[in-house]
Amino acid sequence: MTKSTRMFELIQILRAARRPVTADELAERLGVSARTVYRDIAALQAMRTPIEGEAGLGYVMRRGYDLPPLNFDQEELEALRVGLALLVRTGDSALVDAAGRIGKKIDALQEPVDWLKIALPGVPLDDPEKGCVSKGMLRAAIREERKIEITYRDEAGVETQRILRPVAMLYYHDCAVLAAWCELRRGFRCFRTDRIWACTLREDGFAGEGPALRRLWEDSDTPLVPFATAI
Template identity: 45%
Template sequence: MARSGRLLALMQSLRRRRRPVSAATLAEELGISPRTVYRDIATLIAQGAPIEGEAGIGYVLRAGFFLPPLMFDAEETDALMLGLRLAAGRGDAALAEAAENALAKIAAVLPSPQQEAAEDSGLVVARHSGAGAPLTAIRQALREERKLRLSYSDKKASATERVVWPVLIGFFEASEVLAAWCELRSDFRHFRLDRIATATALPERMPRRRRVLLAEWRALQED
């Protein structure tokens, strides 16, 4: 591996971690010696990389450091393009527009060969009708951690009114599903977005943080 590529790989390895990682772990991951890791860390620090730590303790990259998109390799570029195309194809109008804008920004800073590869990518996502206005309101409630009022029809077409605490939206092959704490049932419930007639983000904040609810919901899925 060329030195420039090795330095980039080292930065990426540090970037993936929130806690200090030892030189021995980095060396094993990158297929180099711990001594080379020490030298490369020193080089990166000298070039301005915000790396903290020392030998015997470990190293961590301070939050906020940004590597420009032009550093993405071919596989990473494919992953980004696929993810953004999924968002454009499955999201509401605002999310689709944001995904298209992000695609344009990334493509604009890629080197010419990667620009061509991105534009001619064989990874295509079919457009989906999406959930329209309900999805927009649900995303707002998720982002602001607010309660959500739903007009919902179950699989028997029985209409109900629910006030829920939104946890996440799952995008599956045939449908989108909202996972939420339901005040009516005092438990977690799943609501298909195509059965939601209306969704309104309420002024009231959720009594519990969404990250706490998400952890509890995930624990239930593992049981």
């Protein structure tokens, strides 16, 4: 969680609280240390955010304080709501959770909308307890330019171990696909995420190579159709 996101969440917690909230409680909810909470509150107070209280007693937000309104018109807000709801179809549980958090922030500043309905069938939601690899982990490996080691089972049930440099995620209506440079095949391959049965983030990475690899992948003839099999 970035500092700006954490400070926004801190404000939201204090706005909703009915009693003073201690630094330890805030730290537990935000997943940081109490010392970090003290620093964030001091920074917010320096920006004239009306947070009152002190260490050991707890903090409250002065009544009447509100965040600035979102600068979106109604069409833009409805587009956001539909787009967030459609994330359920990706089967990416981390993105779905993030969409829910964003939706709550929009509802906190705007009237809720209950007449926009989205048909939900799509990619099955990833569930690590059922053996599914988290799509969030795959996206993190792309962002952080980390190699991953996977166990992949193709459509014929043949299992292989691969070391990959992941470069892109593609979401289709019935599956999600990871595009990567495969060290086993010495080339770009696409892997259906529902056929990845184990995944480990490796210590070694490919820092700085991601943009160049993506350009090479985009120029390659790697098949992108959802039924493509990595061989």
